[in-house]
Amino acid sequence: MENTVKTTVETGEPAIGISLDCKINDRRALVIQTYLPRDAANGAVYHLLEKCLHAADILEVRYRLKDLRLLLEKTLEELPIHERKAKDFQERAYIKHQQGNRRGEFKFSQAEQSSFDNMTTNVATCRENIKRFEKAIAEAEMELAHASTGATDNQSSAPDS
Numbered sequence: 001m002e003n004t005v006k007t008t009v010e011t012g013e014p015a016i017g018i019s020l021d022c023k024i025n026d027r028r029a030l031v032i033q034t035y036l037p038r039d040a041a042n043g044a045v046y047h048l049l050e051k052c053l054h055a056a057d058i059l060e061v062r063y064r065l066k067d068l069r070l071l072l073e074k075t076l077e078e079l080p081i082h083e084r085k086a087k088d089f090q091e092r093a094y095i096k097h098q099q100g101n102r103r104g105e106f107k108f109s110q111a112e113q114s115s116f117d118n119m120t121t122n123v124a125t126c127r128e129n130i131k132r133f134e135k136a137i138a139e140a141e142m143e144l145a146h147a148s149t150g151a152t153d154n155q156s157s158a159p160d161s
Contacts, residue, residue, distance in 0.1 A: 014038040018048065022056035024063050030056055058147050065140040072133040079126040086119035 015035040022030045032052045036045060093116075097106045108116055 024060050061144045068137045075129045082122045
């Protein structure tokens with residue numbers, strides 16, 4: 001017995017309408033609409049739903065990956081700026097110390113030390129964010145590769161009931 005399902009719907013023919021609202025991220029949403037013949041088997045309905053959800057999952061990962069890459073790029077641009085600010089601040093404080101004819105070892109004032117600590121914290125935060133974004137990008141790329149190879153056409157459909 002041949003188990004084929006008509007997957008096209010003729011214009012004006014009664015059909016099952018399926019509409020899925022999928023949130024991709026905070027700024028993006030997707031509505032997937034499709035139709036099946038009214039006499040389609042339950043297995044065909046489940047299979048089509050799985051294909052639609054799989055497509056939405058792939059889009060979510062792609063947009064997450066795009067956002068992560070943008071965040072990484074921005075952070076990589078910010079890191080040298082923060083490093084330069086901290087270095088310049090330290091150099092200016094040392095020059096000020098030298099020009100002030102102060103004796104003894106160079107030491108930041110309490111206010112200067114607080115500012116310098118904030119600057120070094122910014123540098124450390126940037127470096128930590130870079131590591132975090134690189135790890136998240138690698139995970140998303142693996143997830144996308146896995147999702148792209150996991151074609152739903154090869155998956156078994158839900159039982160007809």
